[in-house]
Structures are given as C-alpha cells and as structure tokens.
Amino acid sequence: MRITCPICGERDRREFYYKGDALALNRPGPDGGEKAWDDYLHIRDNPAGETRDLWFHEAGCSAWVVVTRNTVTHEILASELASKVKEAAT
Amino acid sequence: MGFSGWRVIKEGLTGNRGWKPQWRDAAPKKDYDVLIIGGGGHGLATAYYLAKEHGITNVAVLEKGHLGSGNIGRNTTLVRSNYMMPGNSEFYSHSVKLWEGLSQELNYNVMHSPRGQIVLHHSDAQRDAAVRLGNAMINRGDDAELLTRDDVRRMVPYLDFDSARFPIYGGLLQRRAGTARHDAVAWGYARAADERGVDLVQNCEVTGIDMKNGKVTGVQTTRGVIRAPKIAVVVAGRSSQVAAMAGMRLPIESHVLQAFVTEGLKPCIDHVISFGMGHFYISQSDKGGLVFGGNLDFYASYASRGNLPMKEHVMEAAMTLMPMIGKAKVLRSWGGIMDMTPDGSPIIDRTLIDGLYLNCGWCYGGFKAVPASGYGFAHLLATDQYHETASKFQLDRFRSGRGLMDEEATGSQHNLH
Numbered sequence: 001m002r003i004t005c006p007i008c009g010e011r012d013r014r015e016f017y018y019k020g021d022a023l024a025l026n027r028p029g030p031d032g033g034e035k036a037w038d039d040y041l042h043i044r045d046n047p048a049g050e051t052r053d054l055w056f057h058e059a060g061c062s063a064w065v066v067v068t069r070n071t072v073t074h075e076i077l078a079s080e081l082a083s084k085v086k087e088a089a090t
Numbered sequence: 091m092g093f094s095g096w097r098v099i100k101e102g103l104t105g106n107r108g109w110k111p112q113w114r115d116a117a118p119k120k121d122y123d124v125l126i127i128g129g130g131g132h133g134l135a136t137a138y139y140l141a142k143e144h145g146i147t148n149v150a151v152l153e154k155g156h157l158g159s160g161n162i163g164r165n166t167t168l169v170r171s172n173y174m175m176p177g178n179s180e181f182y183s184h185s186v187k188l189w190e191g192l193s194q195e196l197n198y199n200v201m202h203s204p205r206g207q208i209v210l211h212h213s214d215a216q217r218d219a220a221v222r223l224g225n226a227m228i229n230r231g232d233d234a235e236l237l238t239r240d241d242v243r244r245m246v247p248y249l250d251f252d253s254a255r256f257p258i259y260g261g262l263l264q265r266r267a268g269t270a271r272h273d274a275v276a277w278g279y280a281r282a283a284d285e286r287g288v289d290l291v292q293n294c295e296v297t298g299i300d301m302k303n304g305k306v307t308g309v310q311t312t313r314g315v316i317r318a319p320k321i322a323v324v325v326a327g328r329s330s331q332v333a334a335m336a337g338m339r340l341p342i343e344s345h346v347l348q349a350f351v352t353e354g355l356k357p358c359i360d361h362v363i364s365f366g367m368g369h370f371y372i373s374q375s376d377k378g379g380l381v382f383g384g385n386l387d388f389y390a391s392y393a394s395r396g397n398l399p400m401k402e403h404v405m406e407a408a409m410t411l412m413p414m415i416g417k418a419k420v421l422r423s424w425g426g427i428m429d430m431t432p433d434g435s436p437i438i439d440r441t442l443i444d445g446l447y448l449n450c451g452w453c454y455g456g457f458k459a460v461p462a463s464g465y466g467f468a469h470l471l472a473t474d475q476y477h478e479t480a481s482k483f484q485l486d487r488f489r490s491g492r493g494l495m496d497e498e499a500t501g502s503q504h505n506l507h
Contacts, residue, residue: 042341042488046330048392
C-alpha cells in the first residue's frame with residue numbers, strides 16, 4: 001500500500017504511523033460531557049468501504065495527513081494535510 | 091449417528107458408503123424463539139449450548155455464506171488461558187476446561203492438543219511480570235510454570251538464546267495450553283446443534299433488523315422475513331454493519347490480522363512458542379506445516395488480506411527467534427477481520443434494544459474463547475442473567491469507564507491491543 005502525502009507525494013506505507021479514524025481531529029473540550037468523550041474515544045462508524053483516517057508521516061516530512069481510503073480494497077482516494085482540514089473546520 | 095473406532099473400521103471395510111451429511115441444510119421457518127446471526131464458531135457454540143444447557147431448540151443460525159467460513163476457519167488455532175484481569179481470567183479458565191472435554195462431549199474429534207505454550211521473556215522486568223501472571227493463573231486454579239533459561243533450552247534448543255536485542259531469560263509455560271483443529275470445532279458444534287433440532291440456515295444474509303416499540307421482532311434476509319423475539323448478533327468483524335441495522339454504533343474498529351503456514355515438515359516444534367517482543371508466535375500443525383502469525387497490519391480494514399510490510403516484519407521476527415526457520419518455505423498467508431475493542435476484551439451483553447443481544451469484540455483472541463463464549467452467551471440469551479464466568483464483558487464499560495479489562499495497558503486505541 002502506498003499513501004500520498006500532500007507534501008512528499010506517493011510514499012511507502014511503512015513511512016507512516018496510523019492513528020485511527022480522522023475523528024481524532026475533533027477532540028471534545030474538557031466539559032464536552034460523557035457521551036461526546038465516549039464517541040471520541042471508543043465508538044466508531046467502522047465502515048466497510050470509504051473511510052477517512054489519520055496518518056503521521058513519521059519517516060518523511062512529519063505531517064499529519066487525513067487520508068480518504070477504501071477499507072475493502074485498500075485503495076487510497078485522497079489525502080489532505082490535517083492542519084488544513086482542521087483550519088477549514090474552525 | 092455417532093463416531094467411534096468401530097465405525098471407522100466398519101466403514102473402511104465397506105467402502106465408506108455409510109457416511110451421511112453431518113447436518114441438515116435447513117430452510118428457514120417463519121418463526122423461532124431465538125435467531126443467531128452468524129454461523130461461525132461462536133454462533134454455532136451458542137446454538138449448541140442453548141439447546142443442550144437450556145432446552146431451547148426452536149433456534150435458527152443464519153449464515154450469509156457457508157458454516158464456519160469466517161474467522162473460525164482463518165485463525166492460528168491456539169487454546170490457552172494466560173489472562174490476569176478479573177473478567178477475562180475466570181472466562182478463559184472456564185473455556186480451557188470446556189476444551190478439555192469437547193471431543194467427547196460433541197462426539198467429534200476437535201483434535202484438541204494440550205502441547206503446552208511457552209511465553210518467552212527477555213529481561214528481569216519481564217520475568218517479574220511472568221511470575222505475577224503465573225501466580226494469578228495458579229491462584230484461580232490453572233497451571234503455570236516458570237522456566238529458567240536452561241529449562242527453555244532443554245525444551246526448545248533451536249531458538250537463538252543470545253540474540254543481542256532479545257536474549258532469552260526464560261519462559262512461562264502453561265502445559266494445558268495448546269492447539270485444536272479449527273474447522274472441526276465449527277463442524278462439531280454444528281452437528282451437535284443440528285442433532286438437537288437447531289436449524290442451520292446457510293446462504294441467508296441478514297439485510298435488516300425489524301423492531302417495534304423498542305423491541306426486536308425479527309429480521310429481513312435474502313431468504314425472506316424471519317420472526318423471533320430474541321436476536322443474537324455474533325458476526326465478529328462485521329459487527330458494526332449488523333449493529334447499524336438496528337441503529338447502533340459500536341466501540342469496535344475492524345482490522346486485518348495475517349497468518350502464515352509453511353510447507354509440511356517433519357515434527358520439529360512440539361509446543362506453542364510465543365515471542366511477544368517480535369509479536370510472533372508459532373506452532374506446528376498435525377499436517378506438519380509451521381503455523382505462525384504476528385501483529386495487526388494496524389490500519390482499519392475489511393480486506394481479509396494484508397499488506398507486505400507486516401509480512402516482512404513477521405518473517406524478520408521468525409528469523410530473530412529461530413534462525414532454522416529460514417530453511418522452510420512459506421506455503422501461503424491469509425488475513426482475518428478482527429473486531430477490535432478499545433480495551434482488547436470482548437463484549438457479551440444485552441443492548442438497549444429489547445431482545446437484541448451482542449457477542450463481539452474478540453479482537454484476535456476469539457478461537458480459544460469459542461466454548462466459553464457460546465456457553466456464556468447461551469446463558470444470557472436463555473435466562474437474561476450473565477453467567478458467572480462471563481459477567482464482565484459489558485457493553486457499557488467503555489462509556490462508564492468501570493470494569494475495563496485492558497490486559498496490556500495500552501489505552502483506548504483500538505489497534506494497540
């Protein structure tokens with residue numbers, strides 16, 4: 001599997017560390033409440049198909065990247081810098 | 091129709107013409123008392139214990155493919171009970187006890203082979219942890235022995251004891267641990283459940299769960315509507331999809347775990363050997379193949395096949411532990427879809443929907459759990475009470491934080507267990 005880093009281009013999967021679902025970017029505030037924290041830490045949509053998850057280009061440019069990926073075919077569909085995704089959301 | 095030595099001889103002398111199909115290929119009826127979604131090891135065991143322990147036989151197991159076509163046929167067949175946390179501890183202990191009588195109970199040879207599992211340690215701190223785990227196992231009535239480096243060398247002399255990174259300090263041995271024939275477990279439970287009147291319905295995919303006023307009433311399937319007041323979801327890596335049919339989201343992420351087997355070799359590895367530092371474990375099947383595996387590929391996946399980097403890592407770990415394995419040729423590799431939970435322990439529980447029950451979250455340890463999982467889940471389905479050996483696998487523990495069973499203390503990230 002090769003992952004496209006928005007900065008470095010297409011790279012070997014081994015250069016990346018996998019964090020998990022991209023909802024990791026939406027950390028609730030300390031007073032977010034039990035349900036928000038449960039959703040954030042534990043509950044997952046876990047789709048069989050297209051998903052968005054968060055990868056760290058550890059052995060490359062050290063960027064956090066949101067990758068759109070198919071969990072059934074392992075196809076990489078899109079990738080954006082997590083910082084951009086975060087900016088767009090706020 | 092029972093199996094026995096006499097029967098094998100008689101059939102052998104008469105051209106093996108007397109063997110019959112081991113279970114009916116049942117068509118679904120309109121109504122049942124209990125529907126079990128998923129005809130894998132856990133689902134079939136649940137059906138068997140519902141019939142045997144609780145006399146509930148108006149039961150159908152609904153399987154979208156053929157029986158035993160999921161993880162029960164894709165695992166590395168280990169049976170062990172080296173768990174420490176309350177909840178897991180009594181459960182796996184119970185499971186090993188059920189394994190020990192399983193072939194006789196089912197009249198089906200599941201080839202349970204308690205050949206002993208050695209878990210290696212490589213530092214003083216790891217030895218301390220092994221002593222603590224061993225004591226915990228002994229305290230609840232199971233067996234554990236601490237092996238010195240020389241003991242390990244006598245038992246498995248072919249390991250590399252002096253590797254610079256992970257020199258072997260010793261091991262923790264559970265003699266009652268071992269392996270079993272994975273497919274035979276599914277077939278044995280299927281046959282025994284069928285004999286007691288359970289309908290095993292294959293090629294029947296559930297496409298919807300029907301509910302009325304917060305209660306389940308039945309399921310939509312590719313073979314029509316089937317009604318039942320109790321529905322048990324036992325679908326491992328596909329749990330999130332089936333739960334979504336009932337509007338539920340689960341604390342589960344599905345990951346791929348690979349396994350490998352070499353060409354058949356003469357007997358050379360007599361035990362199960364676990365090399366935690368390399369995320370590597372190995373045993374030898376009765377056919378002679380070396381069966382081994384490693385860690386998850388680490389990213390969410392439903393592909394049932396893995397990628398090359400983890401293959402490379404597993405081969406490196408194998409060579410680090412036992413250089414002699416370099417002479418063997420890998421025959422094939424495969425992957426299974428693992429239902430990973432945030433604490434690495436399973437879920438056997440009711441849900442907030444009346445009549446809907448859940449058995450999932452086995453991560454990559456589901457095979458050894460099959461008997462106790464079926465036993466405990468059947469108890470819950472029949473009595474609405476947790477069985478004493480399966481009372482801590484509650485769905486709510488993640489939200490509340492009470493009763494988490496994180497054996498490796500790796501936190502709430504699904505793929506780290």
